[in-house]
Amino acid sequence: TSLGGDASLGGDASISWLDKASRTRLGERFPQSQSSPRLSERSLPFFEGRRTVPQDRRTVPHVPLLQVAVIGHPYTIYDEYISMDLLGKLKKYDIGVKTIEMVSNDAINKSVAELAKPMFWYYGRTAYGAVMHLARAGKVDGIICLTSFGCGVDSFINDLIERKIKKESDIPFITMTIDEHSGEAGFNTRLEAFTDMLHWRRCNEDNLPTPGEHIYRCQINT
Structure with missing residues (x-):
């Protein structure tokens, strides 16, 4: 009143x-x-x-400079031990995360409808539909596929998504397999290299004026 x-x-x-x-x-x-x-x-x-x-x-919410789509089973992605705290590390690198669960069913159904044959696996259906929606909408700067199986549904779906992404766009794609032989040091090295490349692309690669000299849009703290 x-x-x-x-x-x-x-x-x-x-x-x-x-x-x-x-x-x-x-x-x-x-x-x-x-x-x-x-x-x-x-x-x-x-x-x-x-x-x-x-x-x-009192403060303006911080918006990460980059957004990355993380593909994987929920029990793999959201478990800090199994995923080697992938989401936490991306947050430290100032990178936002988009997962399958953040995409609506309508958007997933629209992307899956383009397939020549029906997708029988629920995970494969949601993973493909969600990633293709995010990529086509321009909402992600990179895609990380986290898998703990070298065979089965994961191997088929991951390969299908990677081929489709490379055919339609230039969005960087990386598959990271975690199993009993995986070491966190090697995992961190690959993740850091991938995120550094994303930052470099965002800041330098797509800002070339006519003379060919770089125009730096942002500054990465080192």
């Missing part, structure tokens, strides 16, 4: 308005004659509190 009035008035006029607003807030019927400064003073903390900006709204 709007309290009306002008709180910018000074002196007694300001106290009178605050008293009127206080009584309205408290559901009381205020008289037309004299005001009650004491009631206004008691209500000051309430109105001052309403003017305070919450802590989480």
Whole structure:
């Protein structure tokens, strides 16, 4: 409910308005004659509190410079131990993440409908539809395929997606296999090389003016 009035008035006029607003807030019927400064003073903390900006709204939300699509089974991607904390590392590199679960069923169905044959596997269907939607919408700068199986559905779907992406776009694609023989040092090295390449592409490669000299759009802290 709007309290009306002008709180910018000074002196007694300001106290009178605050008293009127206080009584309205408290559901009381205020008289037309004299005001009650004491009631206004008691209500000051309430109105001052309403003017305070919450802590989480005092800063502009940070938007990562890059966005990466991460393909994989949920039990692989969201498990910090199995995935070697892939999502956490991407966050440290200031890279946003898009997963299959973030894409609507309508968008997935639209992308899958283009296939010559029906996709029998649920994971394959959602993975293909989600990635193709994100790539065509220009919402990702790179694609990371995280898999723990070298055979089966994963191998077929990953190869299908990679071939389709390379045919339609120049979005970088990398497959990272994790199993009992995988070491975190090698995993980190490949991930860092891939993300460094994404940053370089974003900052330099696509900004070439006519003379051929680079125009740096951003600066990477080293």
